[in-house]
Amino acid sequence: xxxxxxxxxxxxxxxxxxxxxxxxxxxxxxxxxxxxxxxxxxxxxxxxxxxxxxxxxxxxxxxxxxxxxxxxxxxxxxxxxxxxxxxxxxxxxxxxxxxxxxxxxxxxxxxxxxxxxxxxxxxxxxxxxxxxxxxxxxxxxxxxxxxxxxxxxxxxxxxxxxxxxxxxxxxxxxxxxxxxxxxxxxxxxxxxxxxxxxxxxxxxxxxxxxxxxxxxxxxxxxxxxxxxxxxxxxxxxxxxxxxxxxxxxxxxxxxxxxxxxxxxxxxxxxxxxxxxxxxxxxxxx
Numbered sequence: 516x517x518x519x520x521x522x523x524x525x526x527x528x529x530x531x532x533x534x535x536x537x538x539x540x541x542x543x544x545x546x547x548x549x550x551x552x553x554x555x556x557x558x559x560x561x562x563x564x565x566x567x568x569x570x571x572x573x574x575x576x577x578x579x580x581x582x583x584x585x586x587x588x589x590x591x592x593x594x595x596x597x598x599x600x601x602x603x604x605x606x607x608x609x610x611x612x613x614x615x616x617x618x619x620x621x622x623x624x625x626x627x628x629x630x631x632x633x634x635x636x637x638x639x640x641x642x643x644x645x646x647x648x649x650x651x652x653x654x655x656x657x658x659x660x661x662x663x664x665x666x667x668x669x670x671x672x673x674x675x676x677x678x679x680x681x682x683x684x685x686x687x688x689x690x691x692x693x694x695x696x697x698x699x700x701x702x703x704x705x706x707x708x709x710x711x712x713x714x715x716x717x718x719x720x721x722x723x724x725x726x727x728x729x730x731x732x733x734x735x736x737x738x739x740x741x742x743x744x745x746x747x748x749x750x751x752x753x754x755x756x757x758x759x760x761x762x763x764x765x766x767x768x769x770x771x772x773x774x775x776x777x778x779x780x781x782x783x784x785x786x787x788x789x790x791x792x793x794x795x796x797x798x799x800x
Contacts, residue, residue: 537785538625538789539625542625545797547621549621550799551565553565553590554737554742555590555637556792557635557789558634559635561789562623562743562789563622564590564622564634565792567590567619569588570618575612576598577597578612578613578651580615580616581656582653583657586618586626587617588618588623589619589637590636590734592692592737593637593639595692596692596734597613600641601615604686607682609645609679611649614644614661617629617638618639618640624796625784631781637733638732638733639733639734640729640730640731641687642729643675645679662675665701665727667766668765669699669727670701670766672705681709684696684698688717692735693732694733695733697726697731699723702720702727703720704762707755717754718750719749720754721749
């Protein structure tokens with residue numbers, strides 16, 4: 516914690532004179548939630564969360580991982596979802612629940628490292644590693660890693676993938692609170708092949724880069740959350756053909772477009788980029 520605080524202070528001191536401090540430095544320095552009624556403000560990748568709730572480090576069917584990051588905070592809807600899904604996961608063979616990765620910082624906002632999203636307390640990373648031991652020490656939770664499920668750069672699942680992964684993702688996708696779930700393309704294709712029943716839930720499972728050590732659940736904005744920008748609904752259909760296109764592009768990458776403009780570097784957000792309510796969330800005591 517001392518090293519983290521020092522790094523933030525040095526970054527602020529190194530900023531050019533007159534420059535606005537980066538939002539990630541300001542939100543990354545907060546160690547506790549704001550004293551507000553819970554509310555997300557802005558979008559999943561540009562916002563903050565008021566009145567966040569901290570997921571207990573250990574529960575009956577979950578453990579929060581990488582505690583030093585202090586990212587086990589979220590909107591109450593996220594905490595309740597974790598409780599629901601982890602109980603269902605605990606019914607799977609070899610699973611006693613779930614290992615939970617990043618949710619949000621205590622007040623959300625841009626993070627010092629890693630995610631562009633996870634800013635409004637409604638994104639949850641869930642490890643693919645079966646949570647067979649819910650008595651891990653804080654030290655072990657810093658050292659242990661999840662397990663990759665991918666083969667051939669994500670075109671296929673590997674031998675670590677089980678039917679339990681399918682069923683846990685299915686349970687998450689069928690939860691009404693869920694907007695969509697991000698997972699590597701090969702997993703989506705495999706689920707499309709294996710599902711013999713109702714396929715409507717597959718629509719919420721979307722292929723995305725990475726996401727082979729964990730899957731990323733994104734929840735809908737809460738009822739009455741007027742300051743929350745909702746996730747655009749996924750396209751109609753089960754999305755299986757789209758996932759197959761991803762796989763084809765992994766196995767046979769299209770040639771680069773010589774006329775494509777170079778990608779623009781992402782600009783780091785300052786407070787003026789975020790919803791106005793985030794200034795009150797940040798400064799409240």
